Amino acid sequence: MTGAPLLLVEDLWEGFRVRTDHGSLRRRQVRWALRGVSFELRPGQVLGVVGGNGAGKTTLLRCLAGALEPVRGRVRAAGSVASVIDLYPGASRDLSGREYLRFLAVVSGVSRSEAAVMHDDVIELAAFPAERWSEPVLSYSLGMLLRLHASLALHMRPGLLLVDEVLSAADAGFRTRFLAAVAELCHSGSGAVFVTHDPTLLAEACQRVLVLDEGAITFSGTVSEALASEELVAATSATRPLADLTVAELVAPRRIRSH
């Protein structure tokens, strides 16, 4: 790919103060979640970020989303950013799906006037029964919350779409439609970053892969290079290079059905 980068990440450091066993923050002790992460994403590309639990993947997404200000380094994203990171509604759990969607949209950057009329589009993308939109979101399964968040993010047609490993909560039908919509979005010049433990998703949707370990990049390359790499084997807890697996082996055990 050519052209200016859609996303430029330079020497990104992010850390959290360590908490004591009763929850207080220690004064001087910092746990580094990201250590000097640098990469770029070009228009039309989908980047897969892989790593073990606690490797810094979600922290990286939060930095890219602008929710976390990095301790050092910088993130430059062209255009708007939409993210599907945490799905829990928190204090909004008693709102109906329709009310929550509108709230979430405005907090995510959609104007109130647009949020008031976008409902039909998002319903179509989310594709769950119409009557469920009137029910409180506390009654939603993780899969339904994912559909709501993901459909809103797609509706926003962002320059950069960030998706955490929550996509594993999607059923096969929604996953296929979602990935098709992301491909169409990227075809129009946007980009996406997927955090995943799932090599199938890398093979299906991504062009490039980053492997994170303890906050640092241990591998950066194309998907075919990644599938043959030892770093990806370690990050996904596979027993042999993923390039040696058949497509059936890659796909079959990793389908998780939502409610």
Next chain:
Amino acid sequence: MPAPAPRRPLATRQDVALIMVERRLRLWAKRSWVGMVWPIATPLVLLALYLFVFKSVLRVQFHDYPAFLFSGLIPWTFLVNAVTNSVQSISSDADLVRRSRFAYELLPLACVAAAALFSLAVLAGFIVYQAATGHLVYSVVGELVPALVSLYLFVGGLSMLVALFDLYNRDLRWVLGSLLTVWFFLLPIVYPQDRLGHRLSFLRSVDPMSLIIGEFRYALVSGRVFEPIHVLDVFLISVAFFLACLVVFRRVSPQLPRVA
């Protein structure tokens, strides 16, 4: 850098503020038969309770005590309502704070705005009652405007402060009720200012709520103009307090997604 996606109208800070207040109001009505009525009924319930205690049991002799009491309860119940709802406003929305960047101070301030709407409804009802019973001096009702502005700024600042404090230490949420009860009895709500005695009279000058209650009382019950110097005093104190709290909040704001 290219901007590949079409530009869409973006949410302004005002949009986010309005949707936050709307959510607060909606949440008030959820899982409740008369959710919206309770914040309006609270000062009336307290009025009945204190009238029973002070008039019927303790036999306090005081001219027009119900109006005197209610004019103090209106700003006080607003403060209690706003502050108790604000204290956990950030920690209960931790997921939202961790995933999105917005003006986080809008979380406690939305609680204040929602409480202000209920409080204004009570105030409007009381003004109508005073007018209907011939106790309202129309020429001084306008004095309520600076009093309300001072009250909203002071409570807004306080709400940001308690919400921030609760993120770092949970003690406040457990003792807040007790602290508010102590504060309530130090304020001239159930008794007039001069009954506080000399030793505690300094509270009037250090506690803006004491002066704000005085402003409410003058405008709604006494029908007199509050001393302009005190109106200015309390306004300046409230503005300074709100701005100081806002500055502190914004300085800490980048840390909130790490702490929430």
